[in-house]
Amino acid sequence: MxxxxxxxxxxxxxxxxxxxxxxxxxxxxxxxxxxxxxxxxxxxxxxxxxxxxxxxxxxxxxxxxxxxxxxxxxxxxxxxxxxxVGVDEIFSHGEIITSRADSEVTDSDIEKVMQDSEERVAEHIPNRKILHDVPLAFTLDGDRVLGRPRGLRGTKLEVDALFVNVIxxxxxxxxxxxxxxxxxxxxxxxxxxxxxxVVLSKAQKRAGCVVANLGAETLSLAVYENNLPLSVKVFPVGSNDITNDIALGLKIPLEEAEKIKRGGNSPYSKRKLDEIINSRLADIFELLDIHLKKIKRDGLLPAGIILTGGGANLSGIEEVGKAALRLPSRVSGLDxxxxxxxxxxxxxxxxxxxxxxxxxxxxxxxxxxxxxxxxxxxxxxxxxxx
Known part of the structure; x- marks a missing residue:
C-alpha cells in the first residue's frame, strides 16, 4: 500500500x-x-x-x-x-433463515439479516438517508451470540441494529x-x-461512556458500551444559547456577551455570571439526561461523560455535568x-x-x-x- x-x-x-x-x-x-x-x-x-x-x-x-x-x-x-439537528437514530430488528444446508452462518447471511432490519425501518423514516448501520446484538435460534455469528450453526438468525440517519x-x-x-x-x-x-480511549468505549460535543448551535453525542455506539444524536442547543442568556441577563450587546463567555475581562459580578452560565448548562445536561434515561443508560456509564467542542471550555462545566448526570465528568482534548x-x-x-x-x-x-x-x-x- x-x-x-x-x-x-x-x-x-x-x-x-x-x-x-x-x-x-x-x-x-x-x-x-x-x-x-x-x-x-x-x-x-x-x-x-x-x-x-x-x-x-x-x-x-x-x-x-x-x-x-x-x-x-x-x-x-x-x-x-x-x-x-437532522442527525438522528432509529432501532430495528431483523431475522432470516440461514441459507446453507449445513446451517452454518455466512457473511451473506449477516448481510441479509441487516438488510431485513433496514427494510423494516425504511418506511418509518421518509425523506431521510441512512448514514451508518451498526449491528448491536445477534441471536441464533433464540440464544444470544457472544462475538461474531459467522461460522456458527443454526437455523434462525436475528439482529438488533442501530441506524444513524439524517434528513x-x-x-x-x-x-x-x-x-x-x-x-x-x-x-x-x-x-x-x-x-x-480521536477523543475516546478503548477502555472508555468498552466500559461505557458518552462523548458530548457542545458546539455553537448544536449538542452532538455518541453513547458507547462494549466498544459499540449504542446511540448517536444531535440536539438543537449550544453555547450560543449561553451567549444569549448573558446578553439578556446583563443587558449587554451580544458581542460583549460572547467575549465574557470566553473568559474575557468583565466588570460584572462573577456570581451573577456563574448563575447565568450554570443555569443554561443545567438545562443542557438535563436534556442529555432525559436521553440517557430513554436508552436506559442514565447513571450507568462507568467512564462517564467526556466533554469536547468549543462550549466545553466554559468554567465549571465538569462540575455541572457531574451533578446533573450523576456520572464522572471531564473535559477532553484529543487523545x-x-x-x-x-x-x-x-x-x-x-x-x-x-x-x-x-x-x-x-x-x-x-x-x-x-x-x-x-x-x-x-x-x-x-x-x-x-
Missing part, C-alpha cells in the same frame, strides 16, 4: 475546519499524520444545516485555501462530516456546498462518531496517541474524519469509497475490539 493523503472537512455552524493528513504505506495501524490545516468563520448555516449555500461555499473555500497553503498542494477530494435535504445541501468549493466528496460520516474516534499538532478539542471532528477516511482506503481498486461503501462502520470498530 502506497502512502496516501486524507482530507477531513468539518463544516460547523461557527467554523469550517479542514485537516490534511498523511497515511503511511507501511504502518497500517498508526494514526494519520497531520500535514496541513485550515479554518474559516462559518457563514450560511443554522443548527448545523445549510441555509445560504453561497455563503457556506465561500466559507469552505476560505478554509480550503488555508489548508492547501499549509499542506503545499491543492485539495481535490475529501471526506466530510454532518452534524445538523436527506440536509445531506444533499452539505455535499453540494463542499463540491461547489471544488472538492469531490468521497463519503460522509456523522460528526459524533468522528469525534469519538494523547493522536497527532501532537492538534490539541484543541474543537479540531476533533475534522481529524476524526481523517482517521475514519484512512480506514476506508482501498489498497487495490482505487474506486471512490462513496461508490462502494455499504454505510456500515462495524468493520472499522472491529479493528479495535479486544
Amino acid at each position: 502506497k502512502e496516501q493523503t486524507i482530507v477531513g472537512i468539518d463544516v460547523g455552524t461557527y467554523q469550517v475546519k479542514v485537516v490534511v493528513a498523511k497515511v503511511s504505506g507501511k504502518d497500517t495501524v498508526a494514526l494519520p499524520q497531520i500535514i496541513g490545516t485550515g479554518f474559516a468563520e462559518s457563514r450560511g448555516l443554522r443548527n448545523g444545516y445549510i441555509v445560504n449555500p453561497e455563503d457556506a461555499t465561500r466559507s469552505v473555500q476560505s478554509a480550503l485555501f488555508q489548508a492547501e497553503k499549509s499542506a503545499g498542494f491543492p485539495i481535490k477530494h475529501a471526506y466530510i462530516s454532518i452534524s445538523s 436527506e435535504q440536509h445531506l444533499a445541501d452539505m455535499v453540494a456546498v463542499v463540491e461547489a468549493a471544488g472538492v469531490v466528496v468521497e463519503d460522509v460520516i456523522a460528526a459524533p462518531l468522528a469525534t469519538s474516534f 494523547p496517541s493522536t497527532n501532537g499538532k492538534l490539541k484543541d478539542p474543537t479540531w476533533a471532528v475534522a481529524y476524526g474524519i481523517c482517521v475514519w477516511g484512512a480506514s476506508n482506503q482501498s489498497e487495490t481498486t482505487g474506486i471512490n469509497i462513496a461508490k462502494q461503501a455499504k454505510n456500515s462502520i462495524v468493520r472499522w470498530f472491529s479493528q479495535f475490539l479486544p
Whole structure:
C-alpha cells in the first residue's frame, strides 16, 4: 500500500475546519499524520444545516485555501462530516433463515439479516438517508451470540441494529456546498462518531461512556458500551444559547456577551455570571439526561461523560455535568496517541474524519469509497475490539 493523503472537512455552524493528513504505506495501524490545516468563520448555516449555500461555499473555500497553503498542494477530494439537528437514530430488528444446508452462518447471511432490519425501518423514516448501520446484538435460534455469528450453526438468525440517519435535504445541501468549493466528496460520516474516534480511549468505549460535543448551535453525542455506539444524536442547543442568556441577563450587546463567555475581562459580578452560565448548562445536561434515561443508560456509564467542542471550555462545566448526570465528568482534548499538532478539542471532528477516511482506503481498486461503501462502520470498530 502506497502512502496516501486524507482530507477531513468539518463544516460547523461557527467554523469550517479542514485537516490534511498523511497515511503511511507501511504502518497500517498508526494514526494519520497531520500535514496541513485550515479554518474559516462559518457563514450560511443554522443548527448545523445549510441555509445560504453561497455563503457556506465561500466559507469552505476560505478554509480550503488555508489548508492547501499549509499542506503545499491543492485539495481535490475529501471526506466530510454532518452534524445538523437532522442527525438522528432509529432501532430495528431483523431475522432470516440461514441459507446453507449445513446451517452454518455466512457473511451473506449477516448481510441479509441487516438488510431485513433496514427494510423494516425504511418506511418509518421518509425523506431521510441512512448514514451508518451498526449491528448491536445477534441471536441464533433464540440464544444470544457472544462475538461474531459467522461460522456458527443454526437455523434462525436475528439482529438488533442501530441506524444513524439524517434528513436527506440536509445531506444533499452539505455535499453540494463542499463540491461547489471544488472538492469531490468521497463519503460522509456523522460528526459524533468522528469525534469519538480521536477523543475516546478503548477502555472508555468498552466500559461505557458518552462523548458530548457542545458546539455553537448544536449538542452532538455518541453513547458507547462494549466498544459499540449504542446511540448517536444531535440536539438543537449550544453555547450560543449561553451567549444569549448573558446578553439578556446583563443587558449587554451580544458581542460583549460572547467575549465574557470566553473568559474575557468583565466588570460584572462573577456570581451573577456563574448563575447565568450554570443555569443554561443545567438545562443542557438535563436534556442529555432525559436521553440517557430513554436508552436506559442514565447513571450507568462507568467512564462517564467526556466533554469536547468549543462550549466545553466554559468554567465549571465538569462540575455541572457531574451533578446533573450523576456520572464522572471531564473535559477532553484529543487523545494523547493522536497527532501532537492538534490539541484543541474543537479540531476533533475534522481529524476524526481523517482517521475514519484512512480506514476506508482501498489498497487495490482505487474506486471512490462513496461508490462502494455499504454505510456500515462495524468493520472499522472491529479493528479495535479486544
